[in-house]
Amino acid sequence: MFGACSTTKTEGVLNLPRERLFMAEGSIYTAALMEHNAHPDYKYEMEHPTHTHEGVNPSCGDDIILSLRVVDGIVEEAAFTGSGCAVSLASADIMADLITDEPVEEAKRLCDLFMKMIRGEATDEELEDLGEAAELKSIALMPARVKCAELGWRTLDTILADSIQAETAKEEL
Amino acid sequence: MAETRPILHGADMLTERGRAEWDAASVQVSALVDNPYKKDFPLLATKPSLAFLDSAATAQRPAVVLDAQRDFYESMNANALRGLYKLSVEATKAINASRAHVARFLGLTDADACDIVFCRNASEALNIVAASYGASVLGAGDEVCITIMEHHSNLIPWQQVCERTGAKLVYMYVGEDGMLTEEEMRAKIGPQTKIVSAAHVSNVLGVENNIKLLASIAHEYGATMVVDGAQSVPHLQVNVRDLDVDFFAFSAHKAFGPLGIGVLWGRHELLDAMPPFLTGGEMIDSVTEQEAVWAPVPEKFEAGTQDAAGIYALDAALNYMENVGYDAIQMRESALVHTCMHRLSELDFVRIIGPEDPALHHGVISFNVCGIHPHDVSSILDMDNVAIRAGHHCAQPLLTHLGIESCCRASLAFYNDSSDIDKLINGLEHVWGMFHD
DSSP, rough: OOOOOOOOOOOTTTOOHHHHHSTTOOOSSSSHHHHHHHHHHBBBBOOSSSSSEEEEEETTEEEEEEEEEETTTEEEEEEEEEEEOOOHHHHHHHHHHHHHBBBBHHHHHHHHHHHHHTTTOHHHHHHTTGGGGGEEEEGGGGGGHHHHHHHHHHHHHHHHHHHHHHHHHHHHH | THHHHHHHGGGOOOOOOHHHHHHHHHHHHGGTTTTTSSGGGGHHHHHTTTTTTTTTOOOOOHHHHHHHHHHHHHHHSSSSTOOOOOOHHHHHHHHHHHHHHHHHHHTTTGGGGEEEEEESSHHHHHHHIIIIIIHOOOOOOOOOEEEEOOOOTHHHHHHHHHHHHHHHHEEEOOTSSSSSOHHHHHHHTTTEEEEEEEESBOOTOOOOOHHHHHHHHHTTTTEEEEEEOTTTOOOOOOOHHHTTSEEEEEEEEGTTSSSOOOOEEEHHHHHHHHHSSSSTTTTTEOOOSSOEEEEEEEGGGGOOOHHHHHHHHHHHHHHHHHHHHHHHHHHHHHHHHHHHHHHHHTTEEEESSSSSSSGGGSSSEEEEEEBHHHHHHHHHHHHHEEEOOEEEEEEEHHHHHHSSSSEEEOOOOTOHHHHHHHHHHHHHHHHHHHHOO
């Protein structure tokens, strides 16, 4: 009665014209995004994270827990769990892929770059560094969905800010 | 006729109550292909590819309403009430005429126009009742009883006044079918209840609450009955005397009128005894350095310059609705809701929220697409020019009660037709296809 869903795949609805399955130019629902949503490689519970933080969009119910394993200033592992819309989950998966094996400073730079892209201020050259995440560029045109795309990155930013601050404090000792 | 077959097929699933309306609706379904109303609404007329299915959030306005707004500014613009010259007198007359019209619209007479308070929207109207009336009658140990299906606008004002006065906020819950039972009303309303407040029609479930029954139970215990009519006025003829309620609020913008105009009606003796909500210009009789004497109702609740053009345009919106007529409105909406629910039920990846019987949905159909977040559904439908609402619909406690975080909502008005439903169904197949390629 109240929307409990058990159905998975339905016959008959996939006979849509091919072009309708792929999005109009500027859409955020690209093949890459749909792939990351359907098969998120980085959506699992990490065994021994050094950092964990929860990010929530209260108005949509997007809720992810991001975990990092940072060793000697390198993000050796990034993973997340939680639930949310395709945009929030795919964006988090793309992000985890991008920052894995990167130094903390590089992860921070990419994070800032992503936010710059969302504000519509990144150059084409800068966008190249973001790889698949650059496909979310047009989210800038959908203000209602910006916070979905940003969720993973905002959560990462909080962790990195803490991590960098802790490192700085250690060096100063 | 393509629409007729699924209607008759779907009728097998109906309850007795729904069958009569279903039969009546199916007769009218063919009429949904012809739509004499869309042309009256400039936005709909100029965007023929748009399926606007979000009228429960805000309706579209007909040209006569837009013309009225412009006409006010072009022919009678002046500050109403206080000016002693002809223009101001005209503006004042326009407000008074609209006030009287609203009174008649709610089943009252012109003589009751003084109990019609204009404000910004239903939210503000309900805030006036909670803050001015609620705060003056509530104390520790008292209870305010509302339903779990309330829009935040009829929930947070009560949370606030309960916090201030030490009163307790009590909820009446809906059953599995989304309906509020008499048993639940009687379990929650009692001698400690001072105020009962309920949505006439739910903005998520689309169900109509039995306001007459609620009011009679509330009055048994001497409690005051407040009604949020934001979602009922566009679909149901309201008579506040017949419902026997004490306060009734609605928004003009959901009833094809302008944005920014709300209406509060209250029993005269209650409005008269209440302190003002906002204070300032226009709401006083006399002012000294340290004190003021309030103007009589309704001016007491109308501080500052009113949106007279909007009030004048509301008059035009009510005229338009009355010309279309509730009979035509309900016949079309009933046929639209029956068709839409039936076609949604044919998509086995869609789950409808609320009663199965279309006759119980007043223009509102909430649903979820299995495994796909409502925001994705809405964004993808938007690419196909289908406008629906997705989220918690300002009714988070209800969604929590239903065990869901968010849902999609298609809401219909008489200006929709079968092409809008076709676009929604095709769009949902597109959504499903994108996620299951």
